Amino acid sequence: MAHRELLARHRAVMPNWMALYYDEPIEIASASGRRVTDREGRTYLDFFAGILTNAVGYDVAEINDALRAQIDRGVLHTSTLYLIESQVRLAERIAGLSGIPDAKVFFTNSGTEANETALMLATRYRRSDQVLALRNSYHGRAFATVAITGNRGWSASSLSPVRVSWVHGGYRYRSPFRDLSDEDYVAACVADLRDVLETTTAGDVACMIVEPIQGVGGFAVPPDGLFREFKTVLDEHGVLLVSDEVQTGWGRTGEHFWGIGAHGVVPDAMTFAKGLGNGLAIGGVVAGPDLMDCLTANSISTFGGNPLSTAGALATLDYLLDHDLQANAAKLGDRLISGLRDVAERHRVVGDVRGKGLMVAVELVGPDGEPDRAAAAGVLGGTRERGLLVGRGGLHGNVIRLAPPMTLTGDEVDEALGALAPAIEAVDR
Template sequence: MKDLHSRHRAVLPDWLALYYDTPLELTHGEGRHVWDAEGRRYLDFFGGILTTMTAHALPEVTKAVADQAGRIIHSSTLYLNRPMVDLAERVATLSGIPDARVFFTTSGTEANDTALLLATAHRRSNQILAMRNSYHGRSFTAVGITGNQTWSPTSLSPLQTLYVHGGVRTRGPYAALSDAEFIEACVADLRDMLGQARGVAALIAEPVQGVGGFTSPPDGLYAAFRDVLAEHGVLWIADEVQTGWGRTGDHFWGWQAHGASGPPDLLTFAKGIGNGMSIGGVVGRAEIMNSLDANSISTFGGSPVTMAAGLANLTYLLEHDLQGNARRVGGLLIERLRAVCAQVPFVHEVRGRGLMIGIELVRPGTDEANPQAAAAVLEAAREGGLLIGKGGGHSTSVLRIAPPLSLTVTEAEEGAAILEHALRDA
């Protein structure tokens, strides 16, 4: 393990983060569990950053990958691709967007990058509205609109970005307001900003901010935003890279919690749909998706192997009602964690939907972020046999919990018990 860590540090950049004081090498997984190189088993409550959506080594997905790889692995978008068309039809229907078109990419970063290209080309403007504390990917364009400065290494960008209030309910100038007053204040801020800007192309927003610490506004905010945006012809891009496919339990897409009068103009997706295979994409109104007036292809987006995996994974998710499981088991888990954390003085808040739960840690008696406690809990949870993630606004002080959507009640109880000990040890 030490030798592999030394080799990693010798050939990979310093900014490529690793969890844990002694980094972990995962060698295989099954169901909701993974094993390290020393043979120790862990309950996985992070799923490769919300990517292993159904289960590790899901037979239906591994068989689909093997069968497709035995036929043809790659062709590019220059040729007809049956698995890509099949998956695009399913995604277009599930999106709820009328006359939808789908473009596949290899990651969520690339999906958001494509959505920004489409929106700016369609609107003939490079002005973008983004949410404070947001995260949209690692590319030059995506970091340029990312509101979480911890994950935005440069102020240079091809886009002009203005940041809007509303993504974080419990912090900032509107935190003390009621939900209705909060929405009213954020909408007023948006109106004021649009009154001073000219020709904004789009607003991009995560229904639940992922890297930002699983924060979200009150239900209804983005519906109210959409009404204002429509008055100005501004497009709405819903970044569903972490919230899509039923993870939030009550809804298939995160934007649906806001009761909007209609779906977003563009919706980006990735992570869970591939269950570990590299799939991202954009689905949107044909008028916008068809608006590029230059040639374009994708070498790896829509690969036959990844599309076969996505189809098998999506079929399994729908046939086994994993959205319903996320709602039921996630509801039990969050209540269990709230009971546990009520006895821990450095827990500020337990929040989330379905199997997307955040525990924000602060210095006792204050609202000051406590990244040291988060790091300590992460280590203690690992020692107890549980893998979780972390994130947050200006510091990584939020524990992120996002198991595969097939999590059982027994596994939820087991994970909560380990986390309780980890919190008390920290």
């Protein structure tokens, strides 16, 4: 069956609002390592990893063996009404890695559900429905997470179960404070936070939720230390800090295992998903016992932390740590960013190259620095023609996102640059 026929069937039965990449979308039919092959037989180097989810790559023997062993036991699901050894073991590992004292873990099926859970815990604990969020943020597609998403392109409804106040800081490139030094930028954002607390809230705010690097927002990177200074202010008011590590967790930023580590602060809670499952559906929240245990009603997760997903996640976590993929992300991320900055010097259409580790963005702009959405679409299609799959995002849809599996090699970085450079040159013409 050709892609065109499958696309027609897709459009007949799937919602119109489900986004697809490319004018002629593709199905990925098989994969190995960092390469994927579509149903028509063309192979690509994958630099988006299923939206940062295939953190270790494809067809990894150690993960496959763990999944087969669990399948052979005949138990794919029991629910959290029963003990699950792999769930407990995974929770113990994550609690220890979190840095949160005496941490506890609750597993979900996705990052959206993890962030919904964190909001429920924080609002219940603080007895408040007020939440602080960052402009240009994205936290999921459910009712409360849409409400705290500061990007109109991903906000499907104005209705909300929480009252949100918006704070500057996450997206520096188009910030009114962009021309300030790091120190002055942080000071301006802290002053904005104080002003927001004093003017748009009743004071008893439940939490602030932040992405250490804004994902859907275009891999926007704030100065290191910003969230440490934010937490100083939050602590004055008893406001909890929740770090959304759905995209920045598991060493992807290279510098730290969790993205928030760049800010020298331990949050009150962290949410996670994506890379932990290497393609399996798993997410969760890790928090201190007072916050995690604050619910007084019964609650379970039918599928969260199921035996298959947790067995696979344990194998993924072992692989990440045993092969020090965080260090690999740091080394090859520097190589990728350096190569892209060389390209940027030759092409006016590149307004910004930013990122950390293997979480890298290229923001494309017009002659006066305005967002150039068409240029991003051109690079998206141009890299595909050259055998490279990349992502796209940003508030204005003008950012190319690069987040390959963390098992990436140096030769593959050079191969990707060899596809990106002519694709960027073509749109610059």
